[in-house]
Amino acid sequence: MERERLAAPHEYRLGDTPPESELSAVLRIAATIAGVTSASLNLIDERRQYRLIRLGEAPVDCSRPDSMCAIQFKSDAFVHVRDARVDPIYQNSPWVTGVLGRLRFYASAPLVTPEGHALGTLCVFGEEPRELTAAQRARLTDLAGIIIGLFDRRRAARLTSELAVETQRKQQWTNMLLETIDAAVIACDEDYQITFWNRAARDWHGRTGEDPYRVDVGRRFGLFEPDGVTPIPDADLPLRVVLRDNVAVTGRKMVIRRPTGEPRYLRANARPLHGSDGAVIGAVLAKVDVTTEVTRRRLIEQARMRLTRANAELERSNADLTNFAAAVSHDLVAPLAAVGGFLELLAGEGYPEAAAASAQVVRMREVIDGLLADALAARSRTGSGRDGTRR
Numbered sequence: 001m002e003r004e005r006l007a008a009p010h011e012y013r014l015g016d017t018p019p020e021s022e023l024s025a026v027l028r029i030a031a032t033i034a035g036v037t038s039a040s041l042n043l044i045d046e047r048r049q050y051r052l053i054r055l056g057e058a059p060v061d062c063s064r065p066d067s068m069c070a071i072q073f074k075s076d077a078f079v080h081v082r083d084a085r086v087d088p089i090y091q092n093s094p095w096v097t098g099v100l101g102r103l104r105f106y107a108s109a110p111l112v113t114p115e116g117h118a119l120g121t122l123c124v125f126g127e128e129p130r131e132l133t134a135a136q137r138a139r140l141t142d143l144a145g146i147i148i149g150l151f152d153r154r155r156a157a158r159l160t161s162e163l164a165v166e167t168q169r170k171q172q173w174t175n176m177l178l179e180t181i182d183a184a185v186i187a188c189d190e191d192y193q194i195t196f197w198n199r200a201a202r203d204w205h206g207r208t209g210e211d212p213y214r215v216d217v218g219r220r221f222g223l224f225e226p227d228g229v230t231p232i233p234d235a236d237l238p239l240r241v242v243l244r245d246n247v248a249v250t251g252r253k254m255v256i257r258r259p260t261g262e263p264r265y266l267r268a269n270a271r272p273l274h275g276s277d278g279a280v281i282g283a284v285l286a287k288v289d290v291t292t293e294v295t296r297r298r299l300i301e302q303a304r305m306r307l308t309r310a311n312a313e314l315e316r317s318n319a320d321l322t323n324f325a326a327a328v329s330h331d332l333v334a335p336l337a338a339v340g341g342f343l344e345l346l347a348g349e350g351y352p353e354a355a356a357a358s359a360q361v362v363r364m365r366e367v368i369d370g371l372l373a374d375a376l377a378a379r380s381r382t383g384s385g386r387d388g389t390r391r
Contacts, residue, residue, distance in 0.1 A: 002046075005074075005117040012151045013158065014043060014052060014119070022150055026122075026143055027055040033139045034107060034124040034132060041147065042069045042108075043120040052120075066094050068103070069121040073110050076118065078137050081106040083129040105130035107137070109144035114152070122147060184266075184287040187273070188239055190280060204266075204287075206258050224255040228263050238270035242283040246272050254287075265294040332368055336361060 027039040040054040049067035051059030064070045068090055072079050083104050084090040094100040105128060108121035122144040132140075178185050184201035188194050205221050217223070217240075218232045225232055234240060238249040252268040266287045273282040343358040 012155050023053045030124050030143050033136055036124050036126040039124045042123050044070050068093050068095050069108050073121050074118045076110055078141055079108045080132055082131050102127055109141045111144055187284040189282040204256055222257045224257055226253040228255045238268050239283050239285050242270045242272050246280050265291045
């Protein structure tokens, strides 16, 4: 608990230059209420009491054991001492005995933060005994609350300033990131007025985002359907759909065509932007370049078509080869068989030459069978079956 209390002055930055005019005014009012000429604003840490400001004289710091305010400031109660010389708690204080001062009258209102941490006191004092009324005590307590209010206001202003600086820094970092990425990012408000248009969007569209996103958008920004020919109607543009229907759009394909250069194929995602009350206050669109992907698919399709044509040509060649084998079988093998038969008859009649000729016919038949076998084997290795699959 004490550690948190000691951290509170640092959170309030009370070691910095205080708002002199405001605190001085409060001390003057406090002194007037108490009927004295001396008042101070005392802060107490783990070792000492230091006066943030003192009315009428320069602040004087002292050690915490010597501080009159440090004795009871954490009790969260108003302290009133009519004559410190006869008070058993304060009569031996160096501020009473003459070492640091010769105080008689002493009163203090604790400075307690909204979190319950006692920072120090609003103190009024004098060298003559004095009695305070209940109303005076109440007014001094009110002034202590005003001082805490001043501290809180100052802290809030500082935190707001720091938050603004941090927000600006984060915004600059975000803008730098969005300017760097290779994706077009576009944002607009609920009236279709462009609020953000990054580098990629400028490069791809060849223009800035200063034009409203209202009329004839598809033509002005060169937006087409995936076929690259059909213009996209304004009503079908992702930002229009998002703002009109309060829905997200994902995977919307489109093409950017500019007067010069190659078309750019894109895939777009868009989402609505909502305010704190849930109402749609705008929309954001992100587009990524898929030209390489589209080109790759196109090349694959072209290769597939070439392969289909090659397969058809191979099928035709296989058919020709089959027809050739059939022709060889019919036009060569059959007559050769007849010749062989005649030669066998002649050999039986005692013609020795017929036997030699018959051997050549057999040799010719083996050659033809070998050619047919090679043709059929080649067809089996490179051709297609009847089901169209490779064999």
